[in-house]
Amino acid sequence: MFVPRISALAGGLVLLAGGLTGGTAHAALDSTSSGMVAVSITAAHNVVMPTTIQPGVNQFRVTTEAKSSGFQLVQLATGYTLDAAIADIDAGLEKGKIPALKRFEANTTLLGGVNVAMGKVGKLTVSLPPGSYYAADIERNRPSAFTAFTVAGADTGATMPDGPTLRAVKSASWAKNPKSIPRKGTLTFENFSSQNHFVGLIKLKPGKTVEDFGAWTEAQMNGQNGPPPVNFGESFDGNVVGPGHTAAMNYRLSRGNYVLLCFWPDANMGGMPHAFMGMYRGITLK
Ligand SMILES: [Cu+2]
Structure with a gap:
């Protein structure tokens, strides 16, 4: 998969069998109106959506026939x-080859995404200028999981x-505020930093603190596999911005106390996830 998703970290490395056969693509949906874009992902992880949408703010409403999908918008350099x-x-994000990761980051603009499970609706709102884009299901890294679309026409x-806004700043840090957010709704992630990031929220186990999480990351880096102070099963992960x-x-x-973090690999640190470089802080969900 594309990024080390929290769900994957919880269950250990998930290898992609890639044995699914390609499903028949659905007929393209009608063009959008008022910035709503219907996206349906097939059981074979093919993204079906209009081939042209309008510039400006669009809300992608994503459903999937797969068990889960990772919807991600990306633009490729000329x-x-x-x-x-x-x-x-494959080489950079799945196998940890740093030159490939650097080449990928230098040649892509990652515009956010939303993870969605079967039976749910994932909603992603972004502002897109005119241009050429791909919408991908990053659960599968193959051409059929990437659908090209164009942004053109009237805004x-x-x-x-x-809604609440979480902000990445500097290179790989979280802004100190807000200290708490509602437990549900619409979360905005502003990446004001110099690197790619994604929002992760993982619930602390009862009695555990964000300091315990920091100690756990230190121990992990020293090769010690102690029990994590967080419950990976109670988490949210956004996609990459x-x-x-x-x-x-x-x-x-x-409701409860969470760690806000980012697991995107830092190419200048040998692929170390940002959380292990200190990109985490406590946050309360009310
Ligand atoms: Cu990050």
Whole structure:
């Protein structure tokens, strides 16, 4: 898969069998109106959506026939092909080869995404300028999981949703505020930093603190496999947003104390996840 998702970390490394046969693509849906874009993902992880949408703020409403899907928007630099991107994802993000990771990051703009389980609706709101894009289901790293679309025409006139905003700053840090957010609703992630990041929220186990989480990451880096102070089963992970970009996603969690973190690998640190470099802090969900 594309990024070390929290769900995957909880269960150990998940290898992709890739044995599913390609399903028949559904007929393209009608064009969008007022910035709503219907996206349906097939059981074979093919993304079906309009081939052209309007510029400006769009809300992608994503459903999947697969058990789960990781919807992600990405733009490729001129001359960087989808095949090259897929090869670099495989080598760089799945096998930890740093030159491939650096090449991927230098040639892509990651515009956010939303993870969605079968039977649920994932909502991703972003503002897109005119251009050429891909919408991917990052659960599968192969050409059929990437659907090209164009942004062109008149602006939708829609606006970004209200709601709590989490902000990445500097290189790999979280802004100190807000200290608490509602336990459900629409979460906006503003990446004001210089690197790619994604929002992770993992619930602390009863009696555990964010300091315990820090001690656990230190122990992990020293090769000690103690029990984590967090419950990976009670978590939210958004998808990847590049420097200078903003994405809003729907979320729903239980009340309590969480760790806000990012597991994106840092190419300048040998692929170390940002959380292990200190990109975590406590946050309360009310
Ligand atoms: Cu990060």
